[in-house]
Amino acid sequence: MSLFWRIFLLNAAVLVVATALLLLGPATVSTPVLFTEVVIAAGGVGVMLAANAVLFRMSLAPLRRLTRAMTTTDLLRPGRRLDACGQGEFADLITTFNTMLDRLEAERAASSSLALSAQEAERRRIAQELHDEVGQTLTVVLLDLKRVADQVPEPLREDLRRVQETTRAGLDEIRWIARRLRPGVLDELGLTSALTALAHEITAHAGLTVRRSYAPDLPALDERTELVLYRVAQESLTNAARHARATKADLSLHRTADGVELVVADDGRGTGGAPEGSGIRGMRERALLIGARLALGPAPGGGTRVRMTVPSHTAPRADAPPHTAPPADAPPHTAARGDDPLRTAAEGDT
The missing domain is CATH 3.30.565.10 (Histidine kinase-like ATPase, C-terminal domain)
Known part of the structure; x- marks a missing residue:
């Protein structure tokens, strides 16, 4: 049964019951309206509203659970699904939502795999270039500084030593960055x-x-x-x-x-x-x-x-x-x- 017909029949049932009580019961309406009649009418309206609220709350409970699930679902914490309870359209809606989550989690896993694979490949390339290009260049600079330091006068030799130490520290930093980008020891030794x-x-x-x-x-x-x-x-x-x-x-x-x-x-x-x-x-x-x-x-x-x-x-x-x-x-x-x-x-x- 569709949602429209369930809501319609619930309201129709409440109105039919209220009408039957009004026709068959001892309650009457006089002119002018008495206070007791106003109290009875107000009580009847209140009962009808309460009955509608209770029935609607029970009928729409699966929809509220689905709303909470939609606001709390995190694709990084997969596996959480709703039970396809309820009737008619509600059960179909929950089943569709669970199917959508399955598809989204699968697509996110596939896209994340491609993105992380590309990231690791780029890290490997950058680490290789740091090691082969920048590292080799700084190594040549260190060797040239050592050769020059052996030939310059003593007052300038100490300054060249400090430049050597700074260059060596930069080379160590580049090597450390390269290892963080792509640890070669992981591939070689486990x-x-x-x-x-x-x-x-x-x-x-x-x-x-x-x-x-x-x-x-x-x-x-x-x-x-x-x-x-x-x-x-x-x-x-x-x-x-x-x-x-x-x-x-x-x-x-x-x-x-x-x-x-x-x-x-x-x-x-x-x-x-x-x-x-x-x-x-x-x-x-x-x-x-x-x-x-x-x-x-x-x-x-x-x-x-x-x-x-x-x-x-x-x-x-x-x-x-x-x-x-x-x-x-x-x-x-x-x-x-x-x-x-x-x-x-x-x-x-x-």
């Missing part, structure tokens, strides 16, 4: 080595002490899953250092019954109920790409805790190295820093 290198870099540049804990029995993950885990850890540690004013953070990666779980907890000032920024929403978008669940809330001892659970349906990479967790106090692998030919040239004799 996730745990990349997280170790990330923790050391955050400690060196931001002063945030990062305690690490990796399970020894981590399953092999595909390349996209490893990259998402790394980016979420990177964003969480960066937020803890820059915005939360934290001094310590715990980074753990362990196996669960249905997959892998990454937890980053800090001792900062927390979110304070502030709306989520682009960084957190970016983490949620990345989690959706691999079907992971991302939860952000207060840490037990204060601060913020980010927890991402990755399901175990991800396929392992064909060329993935074994995930042997390094010791918690181990320095980053030399592939992240020491084997860099630019660093070797830059750290030659001064």
